[in-house]
Every structure is written in structure tokens, then in C-alpha cells.
Amino acid sequence: MELGAPLDRVEGWDKVAGRARYSGEQRVAGVCHAVAVQAEIAHGEVLAVDATAARAVPGVIDVLAYGDAPALADTSDFELAVLQSPRVAYRGQIVAAVVAETLEIARHAQRLVRVTYDELGHDVELTPDHPGLYRPEKISPDDPPDTGEGEETPAEVSVDVTYETPAFHNNPMEPHATLAVWEGDHLTLYDSTQGAAAQRDALAALLGMPAERVRVVAHHVGGGFGSKGVPPRPNSVLAALCARRVGRPVKLAVTRQQMFSITGYRTPTFQRMRIGASKDGRIADIEHHVIEQTSTAREFAEQSGVVTRMMYAARARRTTHRLARLDVPVNSWMRAPGECPGMYALESAMDELAEACGIDPVELRIRNEPERDPDSGNPFSSRRLVECLRLGAERFGWSSRPEPGTRREGRHLVGMGVAAATYPAAARPAQALARVADDGSFTVSIAAADIGTGARTALTQIAADALGVPVARVRVEIGDSALPYGPLAGGSMGNASWGWAVLRACEGLRDGIARYGGAEPGLECRADTSGEIKNQEAYARHSFGAQFAEVRVDVDSGEIRVPRMLGVFAAGRVMNARLARSQFVGGMVMGLGMALTEESRMDREFGDYLNHDLAQYHVPVNADVLGIDAIWLDDPDPHANPLGGKGIGEIGIVGAAAAIGNAVHNATGHRFRRLPISPPSVIPHLP
Amino acid sequence: MERGETAVRAEIALRVNGEERRVVADTRTSLLDLLRERLGLTGSKKGCDHGQCGACTVLVDGRRVNACLALAVAHQGADVVTVEGLADGDEPHPLQRAFVENDAFQCGYCTPGQLCSAVGVLAEAARGWPSHVTADLAADGVELDEAEIRERMSGNICRCGAYPGIVAAIREAAGGGTAR
Numbered sequence: 001m002e003l004g005a006p007l008d009r010v011e012g013w014d015k016v017a018g019r020a021r022y023s024g025e026q027r028v029a030g031v032c033h034a035v036a037v038q039a040e041i042a043h044g045e046v047l048a049v050d051a052t053a054a055r056a057v058p059g060v061i062d063v064l065a066y067g068d069a070p071a072l073a074d075t076s077d078f079e080l081a082v083l084q085s086p087r088v089a090y091r092g093q094i095v096a097a098v099v100a101e102t103l104e105i106a107r108h109a110q111r112l113v114r115v116t117y118d119e120l121g122h123d124v125e126l127t128p129d130h131p132g133l134y135r136p137e138k139i140s141p142d143d144p145p146d147t148g149e150g151e152e153t154p155a156e157v158s159v160d161v162t163y164e165t166p167a168f169h170n171n172p173m174e175p176h177a178t179l180a181v182w183e184g185d186h187l188t189l190y191d192s193t194q195g196a197a198a199q200r201d202a203l204a205a206l207l208g209m210p211a212e213r214v215r216v217v218a219h220h221v222g223g224g225f226g227s228k229g230v231p232p233r234p235n236s237v238l239a240a241l242c243a244r245r246v247g248r249p250v251k252l253a254v255t256r257q258q259m260f261s262i263t264g265y266r267t268p269t270f271q272r273m274r275i276g277a278s279k280d281g282r283i284a285d286i287e288h289h290v291i292e293q294t295s296t297a298r299e300f301a302e303q304s305g306v307v308t309r310m311m312y313a314a315r316a317r318r319t320t321h322r323l324a325r326l327d328v329p330v331n332s333w334m335r336a337p338g339e340c341p342g343m344y345a346l347e348s349a350m351d352e353l354a355e356a357c358g359i360d361p362v363e364l365r366i367r368n369e370p371e372r373d374p375d376s377g378n379p380f381s382s383r384r385l386v387e388c389l390r391l392g393a394e395r396f397g398w399s400s401r402p403e404p405g406t407r408r409e410g411r412h413l414v415g416m417g418v419a420a421a422t423y424p425a426a427a428r429p430a431q432a433l434a435r436v437a438d439d440g441s442f443t444v445s446i447a448a449a450d451i452g453t454g455a456r457t458a459l460t461q462i463a464a465d466a467l468g469v470p471v472a473r474v475r476v477e478i479g480d481s482a483l484p485y486g487p488l489a490g491g492s493m494g495n496a497s498w499g500w501a502v503l504r505a506c507e508g509l510r511d512g513i514a515r516y517g518g519a520e521p522g523l524e525c526r527a528d529t530s531g532e533i534k535n536q537e538a539y540a541r542h543s544f545g546a547q548f549a550e551v552r553v554d555v556d557s558g559e560i561r562v563p564r565m566l567g568v569f570a571a572g573r574v575m576n577a578r579l580a581r582s583q584f585v586g587g588m589v590m591g592l593g594m595a596l597t598e599e600s601r602m603d604r605e606f607g608d609y610l611n612h613d614l615a616q617y618h619v620p621v622n623a624d625v626l627g628i629d630a631i632w633l634d635d636p637d638p639h640a641n642p643l644g645g646k647g648i649g650e651i652g653i654v655g656a657a658a659a660i661g662n663a664v665h666n667a668t669g670h671r672f673r674r675l676p677i678s679p680p681s682v683i684p685h686l687p
Numbered sequence: 688m689e690r691g692e693t694a695v696r697a698e699i700a701l702r703v704n705g706e707e708r709r710v711v712a713d714t715r716t717s718l719l720d721l722l723r724e725r726l727g728l729t730g731s732k733k734g735c736d737h738g739q740c741g742a743c744t745v746l747v748d749g750r751r752v753n754a755c756l757a758l759a760v761a762h763q764g765a766d767v768v769t770v771e772g773l774a775d776g777d778e779p780h781p782l783q784r785a786f787v788e789n790d791a792f793q794c795g796y797c798t799p800g801q802l803c804s805a806v807g808v809l810a811e812a813a814r815g816w817p818s819h820v821t822a823d824l825a826a827d828g829v830e831l832d833e834a835e836i837r838e839r840m841s842g843n844i845c846r847c848g849a850y851p852g853i854v855a856a857i858r859e860a861a862g863g864g865t866a867r
Contacts, residue, residue: 008787015795016783016802018730018770025729059694103724104715105694173734173742173796173846222732222796223846256735452794452847582790582849589848614739614844621841625850 002465006578010457010476011220011450020220023192024177024251031179032061034242034252035106036235037096037113038261039088042122042607043296043327046086046115049096053112059105061246063113065096070244072237073208079298079330080206082237088117089297090329091608092261094234099242099250122327124607126293128162128270130324133291136301139321140337141491145301147309147375150316152285155276159352163273163345164674167600167609168266169259170334171619172451174222176263177253178239187243188215191236192222195488197447198230200481206237219479221451225590226333227264228451229490231298234262260612264332265600267292267302269341273349281357281364285316288346294323295330302331303338306375307346310540311422313370327607333490335590336650339423340657344594344675347419347658352671355404361418361662362389362398362546373540381539381639384570385420388546388633392418392568395631396548405669405687412552413686415667419658421545425572425637425646426493429530431484432501434463434509436523441473444505447486448478448498453649454579455494461575462499462643466506476502484526492543492647495575500529500641539639543571543646547588547659553667555686558679560596562660565628572646573636580648584630587652592628593620594653595660596676697760703728704772718762719743719754722769730770730799734844741843744800744807745769751807753842770799773806782806785856793847801843805857808839812861831861 014020039046051063064070069083078087082094096113100106123132139145179190187207193199196216204211221228235254243250254263274287288308294300305319334340354361366386372379393399401416408414432446444463450456456476464471477483478498486498508525516523550564567588574580597618603610611617630652636644657675665671670685694713701708703726710725719736722728722745731754734742738756745754746768773780782805785791792798812829820838821829829835836857837850845853 009790011795012787012792013779013783015792015798016770016779016786017774018728018799020795021729022732022796025723027727102694102713102716103720104713108694108715171846173740173794173844174732175734221794223794225846253733256737256739452792452796454793578790582793582847582852585851586793586848589850590846613737614735615737619844619846620848620850621844622850622853623837623841625837625848628851 002471003461003575004577005461007457007461007471007576009454009579010460022174022220022222023190023218024179024253026179026190028179028181028249031249031251032099032101032246033103033106034097034099034239034250035110036094036238036258037098037110037115038258039091039093039095040115041088041117041119042091042124044088044117044119046088046095047118048116050114054098054109057105057109057112059101060109061099061101063096063098064242064245070241072206074206077231077298080231080234080237082234082241090261090295090327091606092258092329094238094262097238097242099246122607124326124328124602125604126268126324126326128291132324133322136299136321136323139301139303143303143306145321146319148318152316155284156279157353157356158276159349159356160274161349161352161673163271163348165269165341165344166675167268168334168594168598169600169617170225170227170264171617172223172225172227175254175256175259176228176233176235178236179249179251180239180243181249182243186213187240188217189236189240190217192228193218194221194224194228194449194451194490195230196449196479196481197485198488199232199236202230202232203236203240207240216481217479218449221449224451224489225335226337226490229333229488233264256614257612260600260609261329264330266334266337266341267331269304271304271345273345275349275353277353277357279357281359281367283312283314283368286312286314287318290321292323293326293328293331295328296325298330300331304342306338307342307422309375310373311346312368313374317374335587335653336423339654343421343654344657347655348661351417351662351665362393365389365420376540378538378540381541382635382637383544384633384635385544388544388568388570392546392548392566396566398548401666404666411555413555413667414552415663416548416550417659417662417666419547419655419662421547421651421655423492423543423651423654425496425541425543425640426491427496427500427533427641428487428493429533430486430497430501431526431528432505433484433524433526434505436519436521438521440519440521441475442467442469443475443477444502445477445483446498446501447481447483448494449489450478451489453489453494453583454576455489455498457579458495458575459498459502462502463506466503467510492649492651496641496643496645496647499643499645501527503642504529537639541640543569543651545569545571545651545655547655549659549663551660551663551667553664553682558682558686560664560677560682561626562592563626567630567652569630569632569651570635571632571648571651572640573644574632575645581630583648584652585628587650588628588630588656589620589625591653591656592624592660594675595657596678599676699759700763702766704768712759714760716759717755718757718759721759722754728769728771732796732799734797741804742797742800744803744843746803746807749810751804770802773802781860782856785859789852789856789859791852791856792849797843797845801845801853804840804843808857809861831857833858
């Protein structure tokens with residue numbers, strides 16, 4: 001059972017037995033508890049923090065606030081300059097913290113902290129014509145905000161529509177938790193993070209310490225979906241400050257409600273799509289204009305328009321990104337930042353174009369396949385979108401798709417939709433160490449993270465395959481910044497990056513064993529892939545996929561159910577079939593929530609997200625998920641990396657909401673251009 | 688409580704995973720925090736602390752409850768089973784085995800609650816307790832088909848979206864074969 005085999009998760013038994021320890025669950029003597037106090041205004045300054053009553057509660061150890069909190073060495077990132085200034089940039093910002101002997105005491109005392117403010121009035125609502133819209137210098141991760149090429153020409157068929165998506169919150173099941181332990185001038189953070197090494201480097205810089213004196217440990221992480229990426233979240237900084245102040249280990253767990261303001265979310269968007277085409281569906285001009293928000297505390301420009309730069313052939317192409325800087329919590333990464341909202345708009349507009357041209361939506365996409373990447377001009381390392389579309393259409397029974405608004409089964413209108421998916425396939429430099437252990441087995445070490453992706457298992461398989469030994473003889477150590485450097489779990493780059501380094505380390509060790517004449521304990525090999533990655537050939541590297549959905553719309557209640565979804569992906573070589581399927585399906589489930597139930601509603605009056613818990617922010621539950629399945633092409637990509645894998649953590653969500661939205665149009669005959677497509681918006685358009 | 692008032696503490700006696708436990712705790716302590724912070728049983732998870740996600744689900748006197756909504760002091764003498772107590776010695780509970788084999792989780796944070804909830808579901812179905820989707824309310828037992836499992840497990844959120852695996856695992860453990 002090696003590469004590609006459906007091996008059980010190597011930490012699976014620990015997880016089902018309750019033995020897997022997540023951050024804050026380590027046993028440390030003398031631990032105390034911190035609770036954050038959050039700003040109750042969205043914009044202004046803290047005038048005073050009165051902690052008299054809180055401090056009087058027996059068991060309260062200390063209260064930290066601006067003016068008496070330990071100083072940070074680097075305050076350039078306002079979001080992370082916790083308690084370093086009186087300025088309040090958003091409601092929910094951390095303005096104080098209570099440290100106490102127990103959680104119960106800390107929570108009680110937290111409510112007794114009185115904060116007074118000089119309130120300046122806030123601007124928290126993104127509108128498509130917001131007067132403050134500006135062009136950011138660059139969009140995430142490092143791309144131009146605007147692109148344009150070719151001259152617009154009169155088109156035979158045109159679509160000019162605007163799609164609207166609300167804010168979405170990542171909501172991993174494990175709220176961000178930190179256990180901060182100072183020993184002399186060394187800090188250990190047991191922290192919920194997608195990248196122990198990156199977290200260490202960021203914390204060390206903030207605290208003005210050399211990286212060697214900070215260690216970040218995250219053996220098990222209860223999901224992240226981008227919310228536990230870098231830069232760190234302010235709670236990690238606060239935990240370190242509290243522990244420094246009280247001279248004891250401090251545990252700080254963000255509450256679910258607090259997660260809606262301090263651990264990131266996806267920006268709302270307005271996306272105008274203009275597509276001009278010939279009658280036979282060939283795109284002449286395509287435009288994608290994105291309007292999003294960012295926080296005054298830190299700029300984040302989500303790259304929603306990038307998909308239109310590379311997805312389809314066109315003679316003329318224009319993309320723009322404009323932001324409004326608002327008094328809102330800091331938005332950040334959420335699963336497939338950019339591609340996910342961007343493909344919702346592009347793939348919905350493609351469906352509208354197909355209808356306008358009278359062409360099957362699958363066929364329309366096939367007609368607009370580019371020969372090379374329209375953005376860079378480079379060849380695609382591999383691009384098998386057409387095969388995904390064709391295979392999916394066949395498996396899904398696409399040919400039985402009805403004319404819009406014509407299929408009724410009892411109380412339900414039934415329809416089908418399709419959308420394409422894409423996600424970049426990149427790798428970052430990493431280091432790994434492979435070693436023969438004392439008992440003759442093999443240990444492979446890298447500061448990778450398994451946030452539920454199955455990375456630990458896939459890396460074990462990669463190592464066993466490279467060493468030519470059974471997986472049972474390989475132990476992979478991850479989740480600790482003290483291990484050889486690994487980049488964070490993000491951008492679907494984890495396994496490509498870590499796996500590449502693990503492969504090279506294991507290949508080197510195997511050669512070393514051959515030279516030595518046996519697997520002598522202590523033999524080891526270190527690998528660093530930075531040189532290889534720097535010298536990669538110029539290719540456009542992306543995964544592709546096709547999403548199909550069938551919906552049933554209740555004509556009385558407007559409720560939408562999705563009895564079937566099928567994702568077909570070409571995402572490079574799959575390292576573990578069982579775990580890969582879970583990743584694809586999991587992304588599709590999140591896309592289902594995006595399409596139908598998820599929405600963070602801004603409270604104009606108070607300036608924060610109103611529905612800030614899981615009773616009001618509706619992520620899919622078991623009863624929402626019916627027949628969702630994912631299949632994939634055997635697709636090793638030799639130009640991606642030596643393993644041929646492309647990353648599968650994010651592409652499952654891309655296009656899923658568009659496929660569902662297109663299916664709702666097919667069922668009802670009405671085009672809904674705002675997510676989520678919920679009963680109140682559907683009912684007025686039912687027969 | 689008013690400012691400065693000392694916490695009220697009480698001795699709480701529970702049977703946890705078959706073991707008698709006595710602990711003096713703040714009466715505001717939830718059963719979940721008692722398990723996690725005082726008894727070192729961190730298998731039960733805190734996903735929302737408001738009874739909205741199910742990650743804290745444990746069995747109290749054989750029935751599933753959200754431990755975050757239960758005050759420990761209100762459960763004097765209760766028999767509590769957490770995920771750490773599901774296995775029979777070294778032999779995993781059939782649901783634990785089925786969860787691993789059906790990849791019924793990814794990050795694993797909701798898993799202990801899913802497992803305890805599933806144990807509760809099997810018992811409820813065996814007793815014939817109907818759910819929202821049960822057709823025959825008078826039947827002696829309930830066959831746990833996919834619709835019944837989905838309905839009964841909808842108090843346990845999995846953000847990784849492992850629901851198809853969870854349903855398959857419970858079907859398997861319920862003796863209904865594979866659900867895929």
C-alpha cells in the first residue's frame with residue numbers, strides 16, 4: 001500500500017479514540033485562562049479601561065489593556081499590534097484581556113471590565129457604488145489589480161450581468177486556541193495554525209525575538225480553511241502577551257462568536273461580468289470587474305477576477321479589482337480565495353451566455369478552450385477540462401437536462417446545472433529530513449501541517465514509496481516548527497511542497513543506504529527543494545474540474561434540495577484515493593453551503609456581523625448533504641513537480657455554487673444573481 | 688454574581704467511563720469543562736459552547752447530551768460516557784472502526800461528538816424512537832436508512848463535510864451494509 005493506495009488516516013485511531021490532542025489540550029502544570037474583551041464600537045478610540053471590578057474578583061490574576069500591556073517590537077500590522085494603541089478599527093477588536101485561575105472566573109470577570117470610547121462613527125457597508133472605492137496596488141498573492149488586452153468589438157450576443165456574494169465565515173470546527181508557555185526567554189505556543197514555521201517567524205518578529213527562541217507546535221488542527229493561515233490571528237499574539245505578563249502558562253480559546261470578528265472571513269463581492277460572443281458561442285470580449293471590501297486595520301485584496309484571466313479564449317479581455325476600506329473586521333483567506341467567488345461569477349455568466357446563444361453549457365465551455373494560458377502566454381502543464389466536462393456529462397446523465405422551468409415532479413421543480421472549476425498548482429520551497437531510526441524503521445521530519453487534509457498520511461505514503469518499504473515502517477513527524485522548514489498548508493500547495501522535499505530526502509537516504517550497504521541506524525539525508533523550485537520551467541500550472549448539480553425546488557416553500565452533485569477533477573496525481581475523495585467532497589459540501597445557506601449579515605447599526613454563531617450562520621448539516629460524489633482522471637502532471645500532484649484541498653469548492661445556481665435557473669427558469677439562493681428570494685419567482 | 692463575590696464551589700461526584708470521580712468545582716462549570724479542564728478528558732470537544740454544533744456530545748445515563756449545555760453540578764451521580772470510554776479495552780467500538788474505515792472525518796474535531804451521538808442514535812432506533820422522517824410512528828423499531836441517519840445526526844456539524852462517510856459508517860455499524 002503506497003502511493004495512490006486508499007490507506008486509512010495514520011492518525012485516524014487517535015482521532016476516534018479521543019487521544020489526538022489539539023491546541024490547548026496539552027497538559028501543562030500551572031496553567032491559567034485568558035479571555036479577550038472586545039470593542040463594542042466599530043470605529044474610534046479607547047478612552048479608558050476600568051478593570052477595578054474585574055480585578056476584585058477572587059481568582060483574577062491580571063487584566064491587560066492598552067497602556068499597560070507588554071510592548072511588541074513590531075507594530076506595523078495594526079491587526080497584530082494587540083493592545084498597542086487606543087485605536088479601534090472594527091467592532092470585536094481585542095481591547096483588553098482578563099487572566100484568571102479558571103475559565104469560569106475569567107469569563108465572569110471579562111463582563112465586569114468597563115471600556116469607554118470616543119466614538120467616531122462607522123462605515124461598514126459595502127455597496128457597488130461606494131464613494132471610497134480605490135484600486136489596490138496589488139491583489140493577493142502578488143498580482144496586478146487590473147489587466148487588459150485587445151480591443152472590444154461589437155458582439156453578436158452579449159451578457160452584461162452583476163453577481164453578488166455575501167461575506168462568508170470559515171468556521172472550522174475547532175475554534176482558534178493557543179496555549180502559551182514561557183520558559184525563561186523561550187516561548188512555546190501550542191497553537192491552532194496551518195503553518196507552524198510561518199507562525200513562529202511571525203510571532204518572533206512581533207515579539208522582537210530571534211526565531212530560535214520561539215517554537216510553535218500544532219500536531220492536530222481542527223480544520224482551518226484559510227482562517228488559521230498567515231499572518232497569524234490576534235489571539236495568538238494576545239496569548240503570548242498574557243503569558244509573558246503573568247509568568248505562567250496561559251490558555252486562550254477564541255469563542256465561536258469571537259471568531260466572526262477576529263479570525264477572518266471572505267469578503268462580500270459585487271462582480272460585473274460582460275461577455276461578448278459570436279452566435280456560435282465563441283467569446284470575443286470578456287470583462288470581470290470586482291468590487292470587494294477590506295478593513296482599515298489591514299488590507300486584503302481578494303483576487304476574484306484572476307480566473308477570467310486564464311480560463312477561456314477571447315480576443316479582448318479586461319479585469320479590474322476595486323476595494324472599499326471599511327470599519328470592518330479583517331477579511332482574509334477562505335478556501336480558494338479568489339477562485340471560489342470569481343468562478344461563481346464567471347461560471348454563472350457562462351451559463352447565461354450559453355442560454356443566450358442557445359448552446360449547451362458543456363459545449364460552450366469546450367468551444368472556448370484556449371491553446372495556451374491567455375494570462376501568461378505559457379503552455380498549460382496540463383489542462384484536461386474538456387475531458388472532465390465530457391466524462392461528467394456522461395456519468396451525470398446530462399443529456400436528460402430539461403428546458404428551463406419545464407420539469408415538475410409533484411411539488412418540485414427539477415433542474416440540472418454545470419460549472420467548470422480551476423485552481424492554481426504551485427509549490428513552495430521546503431526542507432525535510434529522512435533518517436534510519438534505532439529499530440531500523442524510518443523517520444521523516446518536516447514542519448508540515450495536517451489540518452484534516454490527510455497530509456500526514458500522504459507524506460507517509462510518499463516516503464514509503466521513495467524508500468521502497470511498507471508504510472508501517474515509516475513514521476512522519478509534522479506540526480512542529482522545530483522540524484525542518486515546511487511552508488504552511490494553504491493554496492493547495494501543502495502536499496506538493498512538503499511531498500517534494502520528503503521525496504528528495506527519502507531518495508537521498510535510499511542512495512545512502514545503498515552506498516553504505518545497509519540501513520544503519522543514524523543514517524540520514526536532508527533535502528531542500530528551493531533550488532529545484534527556482535529552476536522550474538515556465539508553465540501555467542492549474543488543476544481543472546467540472547461540477548454537476550441537480551436541484552429540486554419546492555414550489556410552496558422555496559426550499560432547495562440537492563439530491564445529486566458530481567465533481568470530476570483533473571488535479572494531478574492522487575496520493576491517496578480515499579482521502580482525496582474526502583477532500584473533493586468536503587469542498588463541494590462547503591460550496592453547497594455557499595450556494596444555499598451561508599451568509600454573514602452586516603449589522604449596519606452596530607457594525608459587526610449579526611448572525612455570529614452556528615445557530616444563525618448555517619453551514620451544511622448532515623441532512624443537507626444527499627448524493628455528493630467526486631471522481632477524477634488519472635492525471636500525473638510531470639511539469640507540476642516530481643510527484644505529479646497538483647493539490648486538491650480547494651478545487652472542490654470552486655464552481656460548486658455556480659453549478660447549483662445554474663441548476664436552480666434550469667429548474668425555475670429564473671436567474672438568481674445573489675447568494676445564498678434562499679427561500680425568501682426564491683418564492684416570488686415560483687409558479 | 689455580584690462583583691467580588693467568591694465563586695460557589697461544590698463537590699461533584701460522577702461516574703465517568705466506568706470510574707467514580709469526585710471533584711470540587713465551581714458550580715458554574717459545564718460538564719464539558721469539567722471533563723476537559725478538570726478530569727483531563729479532552730476527547731470531548733468545544734466547538735461552540737452553545738449547543739449548536741454537537742462536538743461536545745457525550746452520553747449521560749445512556750442518552751446523548753450536549754455537555755457544553757449541561758452544568759456539571761446538575762448531574763450529580765450521573766453515569767457519563769465520553770469518546771475515551773467507547774472502546775472495550777483494546778477493542779474499538781464498532782462505530783470507531785467504521786469511522787476509520789469509511790474515512791468519516793478529516794480534521795477529527797467533531798468526531799468524538801459524532802461518535803457519541805451515533806451510539807445514542809443506535810440505541811434510540813433500537814427502542815423505536817421516531818424522528819422527523821420516520822414514516823411509521825407506531826413501529827417497534829426503526830430501520831436506520833440513510834434518511835434516518837442524516838436526520839438524527841444533524842445536530843452534529845462537520846465543517847470538513849465528511850457526512851457521506853459518517854452516514855456510511857453508521858449504516859455499517861447498524862448492520863445495514865454500506866451506504867455508498
